[in-house]
Amino acid sequence: MDYHSIFPTADLKALRLVLEKKQAWVGQSKKGFLRYRLPFESVHHIRAGHCDFNSDAVTIGRKEEVDPAEHSRILEVMRGFMPWRKGPFRLFDIDIDAEWRSELKWNRILPVLPDLTDRIVGDIGCNNGYYMFRMVPHRPKFVLGLEPYVQHYYTFKTLNSFAGRENLRVELLGIEHLPLFPDCFDVLFCLGILYHRQSPIDSLRDLWTALKPGGTVIIESQAIPGHEPIALFPEKTYAKVPGTWFVPTASCLHNWLSRCGFSSVRQFCMHPMSNREQRKTEWMVFESYDDFIDAADPERTIEGYPAPWRVFFKATKE
Numbered sequence: 001m002d003y004h005s006i007f008p009t010a011d012l013k014a015l016r017l018v019l020e021k022k023q024a025w026v027g028q029s030k031k032g033f034l035r036y037r038l039p040f041e042s043v044h045h046i047r048a049g050h051c052d053f054n055s056d057a058v059t060i061g062r063k064e065e066v067d068p069a070e071h072s073r074i075l076e077v078m079r080g081f082m083p084w085r086k087g088p089f090r091l092f093d094i095d096i097d098a099e100w101r102s103e104l105k106w107n108r109i110l111p112v113l114p115d116l117t118d119r120i121v122g123d124i125g126c127n128n129g130y131y132m133f134r135m136v137p138h139r140p141k142f143v144l145g146l147e148p149y150v151q152h153y154y155t156f157k158t159l160n161s162f163a164g165r166e167n168l169r170v171e172l173l174g175i176e177h178l179p180l181f182p183d184c185f186d187v188l189f190c191l192g193i194l195y196h197r198q199s200p201i202d203s204l205r206d207l208w209t210a211l212k213p214g215g216t217v218i219i220e221s222q223a224i225p226g227h228e229p230i231a232l233f234p235e236k237t238y239a240k241v242p243g244t245w246f247v248p249t250a251s252c253l254h255n256w257l258s259r260c261g262f263s264s265v266r267q268f269c270m271h272p273m274s275n276r277e278q279r280k281t282e283w284m285v286f287e288s289y290d291d292f293i294d295a296a297d298p299e300r301t302i303e304g305y306p307a308p309w310r311v312f313f314k315a316t317k318e
Contacts, residue, residue, distance in 0.1 A: 001169060003015065006120060006141075006142050006144075007120070007181055007184045009181075009182055009183045009184055010180055010181045010182070010184050011179075011180045011181075011182075014180055015177075015180045015181075018173070018177060018180070019171060019172070019173075022171075022172040022173075023172075026150055026153075026172065033150050035080070036080075036081070036150055036151055036153075036154035036155075037154060039076075039077040039080050039081070039154075039158070040077075040154045040157055040158045040161070042073060042077065043070075043073055043074055043077050043158060043161070043162075044157070044158065044161040045161075046061075046066060046070060046074070046161070046162055047161075047162065047164055048060045048061030048062075048065060048092070048162045048163055048164070049061070049062070049065050050062050050065070051163050053133045053134055053135075053136040053137050054137050056088065056103035056107075057087070057088040057089060057090045057095070057103070058087070058088070058089045058090070058130060058133045058134065058159075059089075059090040059091075060089070060090070060091050060092070060159060060162045060163045061091060061092040061093075061162055062092060062093060063092050063093035065092065066092055071092055071094075074091065074092055074094065075094055077158065078091060078094060078096060081128075081151065081154070081155045081158070082283055082284065082285070083099065083283065083284040083285065083286055084096055084097075084098040084099065084128070084155075084281075084283040084284055085098055085099050085100055085127055085128070085152075085284065086098050086099075086100055086102045086127045086128050086130040086131075087100070087101075087102060087128075087130060087283070088101070088102075088103065089130070089159070091159070091162065092162075096283050097281040097282065097283055098130075098281065098283055098284060099278060099279065099280070099281060099283075099284035099288055100277065100278050101276070101277050101278075102130045102131065104277055105191065105220065105310075106130075106131060106134050108268075108269045108271075108312060109218060109220075109312070111268075112218075112266075112268050112314050113138065113218075114186075114187050114216040114218075114314075115138075116135055116138035116139065116140040116186075116187060117138065117139045117140070118139065118140070118141045119140050119141060119186035119187055120140070120141055120142050120144075120184065120185050120186050120187075120212075121135060121140045121142070121143040121144070121185065121186065121187045121188070121189070122143070122144050122145075122146065122178075122181075122184075122185045122187070122188045122189065122210065123135075123143060123144070123145045123146070123188075123189045123191075124146050124174075124175050124178070124188065124189065124190045124191075124193055124207075125146065125147065125174070125175065125190070125191070125192065125193045126145030126146065126147045126152075126156070126170060127147060127152045127155075127156075128152050128155040128156050128159065129145055129155075129156040129159060129160065129168065129170060131189060131191065132145050132156075132168050132170075133159075133163070133165070133168070136165060136167075136168070140167065140187075141167065142167050142168075142169075143167060143168050143169070144169055144170075144171065145168070145169070145170035145171070146170075146171060146173040146174060146175065146177065146178075147170050147171075147172065147173070148172055148173065148174040150172070152170075153170055153172055156170045157170065175190070175193060175197065175203050175206060175207075176203075176206070178206040178207060178209065178210040179206055179209055179210075181209075181210045182209050182210065183209075183210075183211070183212050183213065184210055184211075184212065185210050185211055185212060185215055186211075186212055186215050186216070187215060187216050187217075187218070188207055188210060188211055188215070188216075188217045188218070189217075189218045190203075190207060190217060190218070190219050190220070191218070191219075191220040192220060192221070192222070193221075194219065194221045194246075194248075194253075195221055195222045195238075195244050195245060195246060195247050195248075196243050196244065196245065197245060197246075198245050200245070200246050200248075200256060201256060201259075201260060204256055204257060204260040204262075205260050205261070208260055208261050208262060208317055211317040212317070213317060213318070214316065214317065214318070215316065215317050216314065216315070216316050216317075217262065217313075217314070217315050217316075217317075218312070218313075218314055219253070219257070219312070219313040219314075219315070220310060220311070220312050220313075221248065221253060221310070221311055222244070222247055222273075222308045222309070222310060223247060223248055223249060223250055223253065223270065223308070223309045223310060223311040224247050224248070224249055224305070224306045224308070224309065225249070225272075225306055225309055226249045226306075227249070227251060228249060228251065228252075229248075229249060229251040229252040229254075229255050230248070230249055230252055231246040231247060231248040231249070231252050232246070232247040232248075232305060232306070233245065233246055233247075234247070234303065234305060235303075236303075237303060238301060238303065238305055238308075239292035239293070239301045239302065239303075239305075239307075239308055240287065240291065240292045240301075240302060240303075241292075247305075247308070248311075250267055250270055250311045253311060253313060254267060254313065257313060257315050261317070262315035262316065262317065263315065263316050263317070263318040264314075264315060264316045264318075265313060265314075265315045266313065266314050266315070267311065267312065267313050268312050268313070268314055269310075269311070269312040270309055270310065270311045270312065271309060271310055272307065272308075272309050272310075273289060273307065273308045273309060273310060274289070275288070275289045275290050277289075293307055
C-alpha cells in the first residue's frame with residue numbers, strides 16, 4: 001500500500017516500523033493467531049460477484065457463486081470468527097446476526113453524514129469493518145480502519161478478500177497511533193471507543209491532530225443520563241466491562257470536545273440502550289445487555305450505576 005500518496009503528512013517511517021512490529025507479532029504461532037490467519041488463507045481466493053452495501057445487512061456474494069464445498073468452508077470460517085460483535089452481514093446467503101444491530105447506529109449517523117466523496121476517512125476501532133463497508137456507496141477515496149485486535153483484523157481481511165474493495169484497508173493500530181497521522185484525514189469516525197480510554201482527553205486531542213483543517217469527526221460514546229457536566233468513574237466495572245474508565249454525560253462530552261479545540265460541536269442524537277440493539281445471538285453466545293442490567297431495576301447496571309445511554313456528536317477542526 002502506497003501510503004505516501006494517501007497520507008503525505010504522516011510520519012511514514014515511524015508508521016512502517018510500527019506495522020512491521022505488528023506483523024512480526026502476529027506471525028508468532030505461539031500467540032495462537034494461526035486460528036485466525038489460517039482460516040483467512042483457506043478462503044481468501046474466493047471472490048464475490050454480487051455486493052450490496054446499501055442494505056442494513058452488508059451483503060457479499062450469493063450462494064450460487066461458489067460450489068458446495070466452498071460454501072461449507074466459508075460457513076466454517078465465519079463460525080470460527082465468533083463472537084461477531086458488529087453486523088448484520090449476509091455472506092454468500094449465510095446470515096450473520098451479530099450482537100450489535102449496527103445498522104441502527106449507522107442510520108442515526110446518516111442524516112448528518114459528512115460528504116465522503118473522494119475523501120480520506122478513518123474508522124477508529126473499526127472491528128470487522130461493518131461501518132467501512134457501509135461507507136462504500138458514499139464513494140470515499142480511501143478508508144483506513146484502525147483495529148488492534150487480531151480476531152477483528154482477520155475477520156475484515158476475510159470479508160474484504162471476498163468483496164475486493166481496494167479503497168478499504170485495516171491496520172493493527174489503535175487510537176493511540178493517530179499522532180503518526182497529523183493533518184491526514186478529512187473525516188474520522190470514533191464510535192464506541194472513548195469510554196475504553198484511560199485518558200479520553202488525550203484521545204480527543206489525538207483525533208484533532210489527525211484531522212485535516214476543516215475536517216469532521218463523528219463521535220459516539222456510552223453515556224449516563226443527566227444535565228450536569230460530569231463523568232462516572234466506576235470502581236471496577238461498568239455493566240460488567242472492566243475496561244471502562246470515564247462514562248460522561250452529554251454536556252460533559254460536549255465540554256471535552258470544545259476544550260480539546262473542536263468547533264461547531266453539535267449533539268445530534270442520544271438514546272437509552274436496550275436489548276433491542278445489543279443482545280445474544282447464535283453468532284454471539286456470551287453475556288450481553290440483559291446480563292449487564294439489574295433485573296429488578298432496568299435503569300441501573302448490575303453494579304448499581306445508571307444504566308447506559310448512547311450519545312452522538314459531530315464536530316470540526318477549524
